Amino acid sequence: MTALWPSIDPTFVRDVETRTPIRFRHGLAGHPLLTLDEIARLAEEMPPASLSAEPAEKPIAAGDAADVAESTDDIGRRIRDVAVNRSWFTLLHVHQVPRYRALVDEVLDGLAEASGMDPADLTRRMGFLFASSPRGVTAAHFDIEHSFCMQLQGTRTLGFGRFADEEEKKREIERYWNGSFGRFHEQPETIAEHVISPGTGCYIPPYTPHWIVNGEETSLSMTVTFFNRDNETESLVQAFNTKFAKTGITPKPFGESPSRDRVKVGAMKAWAAVRRGAAR
Structure with missing residues (x-):
């Protein structure tokens, strides 16, 4: 039986140090808290500030267009209808709900044990859930946390890119702290692509440009993140x-x-x- 957390080993510490994306397996697909109906029910419990909706189909390099918001009214029904409504929903900071905080901790504590890291070093732990329509796009961006993207339903292609040079990286980081949230106006050079399906996922290091394109099915995924001392x-x-x-x-x-x-x-x-x- 595959463990809930990413299937990594002590060599993962080196991947963290070098900030190298890796692909892994996990056991979260089919988890009772992570079905479409349970995600919709969770959205109905969460405060409006923790919910985001936007059009599913957008350019990969969407820039500020990635922040074109849709209403989150009647969010539960809309998530249940995600197969047909051409939308992209994010549940932010699901760890604020105790049963999902326990799940985030279980995943990250298991990951720490498998890799030989001290669980206490995995700080500022967060969890996010995503539901998006067929052909939906997660626009190109970077995050500042260590992220584990875990596919629950549907198939998607996760692309990784790189900054053209250190000057571009510096400029984009400055834009991040001034409100861009890491979104790109031009698609970075592609250096790798990984197809992820239920039970697989990828480690996304901090400051790594990436984007995701859905296949012809509804996509459900969970991302858990943490900071360590360095980042x-x-x-x-x-x-x-x-x-x-x-x-x-x-x-x-x-x-x-x-x-x-x-x-x-x-x-x-x-x-x-x-x-x-x-x-x-």
Whole structure:
């Protein structure tokens, strides 16, 4: 029997360090919490801010068009009708619901055990569910977390790309922190494609351009994400640099000065703590 979590081994630690995409098997297809009806029921429970709907068919390099929102009214019925309504639905942060938090933790704790990583090092754990119509497109983008895309129903092609050079990467990361959420206006060069079907999936490293194209069936998938110390530090430094650059001063990029990076991380954590205190 295939374990729920991705079928990886201790060599995966090297893939994390080198940020190398890999394909794997998993045992989540057919899980009772991950059927179309259960996903629709979960959507009916979740707050509107945790739901997203948009047209399924779009360019791979959709840019800001990837953020063209549709109404999330009557979301449960619309998800159940996803086979015919040409839509693409996202349930964000499903870990806020206890039964799905337990599932996210089970997957990531199992992944940590299989790879030899310390589960405590897999922080800021999140879960996302996706339901999309036939021929739907997940537009080209990158994320800042370690992501595990696990196909539950239907077949899709996951494409991986790369930045043209370090200047493009720097520019796109700056755009990310200024609200692009990693979306591309031009499709990156394709370096690999993987067909994923129920019971298979791919590890998507941070800052890796990727996109997904559905086949002729409804697609259901789950993505679980986490940060480790390295990419959490990287993201905090980048966020600091973006804020600081608005003053007209160009800060040193991440990695050029570890001592300054530590100060920036401390500043961002202190700022976040102040914001949390103000919100109470």
